[in-house]
Amino acid sequence: MREVAERAGVAMSSVSRVLSDHPDVSPRMRRKVMEAVHELNYQPDILAQALRIGKTLSVGFAVSDIANPVLAEIITGAEKRLRAAGYSLLLTNSEGNAELDIEHISLLERRRVDGVILSLVDEHHPDVVAALRQLACPIVLVDRDIPDGVTTRGASFDHALGMRAATEHLLELGHRRFALITGGPERPARERRQAVEETLANVPDAEHTAYPGGFSVDHGRRAVLEILAQDSRPTAIIAGGNMLMEGALMSLREAGVRLGGDLSFVGCDDLAVAELHDPPIAVVRRDSFAVGDAAAELLLADLEPGSNADAPREIVLPTEFVARPSCAPAPR
Structure with a gap:
């Protein structure tokens, strides 16, 4: 100097x-x-600056599983907004393990980050909740429930909106026997399943079977194998998550099932596999980049007093159904 x-x-x-x-x-x-x-x-000297101004100008982002392409988009949205505001991003990956969430929350706190954005494996895990309650810095949860006793903002999706539209579309095509593959973080999985079940409850002759499990490609594969082994197959399958969709499509292809012919199929998230598949896959779509940007904006409202005094405690972004040829009239 x-x-x-x-x-x-x-x-x-x-x-x-x-x-x-x-x-x-x-x-x-x-x-x-x-x-x-x-x-x-x-x-x-960044460390010297931090000591002088009392801030590290860094934000921690604990991600449940960076292998999920949706989370990569969320991170990108958050990082771009934070970088524009002069903050760097410190990223951790919990690999689907709630115990790692606990370690990473502690690590970020020891790193003296100014705030944290969290996409947790299990926000209801007792030790995770305890760790969140002890955090002294601002918190934003991404697409998760807010546990009791935790002061935080939230950026989430309305998963029910798109899932309800997808179910209604299949009903209009004459489908009455459904299979729903579910799994993953509690809030998205719960909202998706409730939307499907509540929509079908309004149709007297509609029936469905749910296949709950972990949020993984393997669960999607195994669930479809179980579905195809039934004597009375459903005419429509809904995969409630992008990794579940990927696994389900693998098993359907291996079994020689023609989508949009033998049965109809709806997945989640508009990934390349959905558009490039033959036929293209109908999906419930969300703007993952936008929710990352929203999470960063909410955090900045706490990090930069006066920057956005009217910032809400939670932002909920919509989801939408995109109809494609994987959905067709029910076989007669």
């Missing part, structure tokens, strides 16, 4: 004010200092 001050011909205190974005700096002073910074290729 001393060399920058000498090159710019200003006091070290002036350099400090420019580098910390102090408002009481003239445009001429800022220009002189920044020219010297670039000429000397000066890199500010």
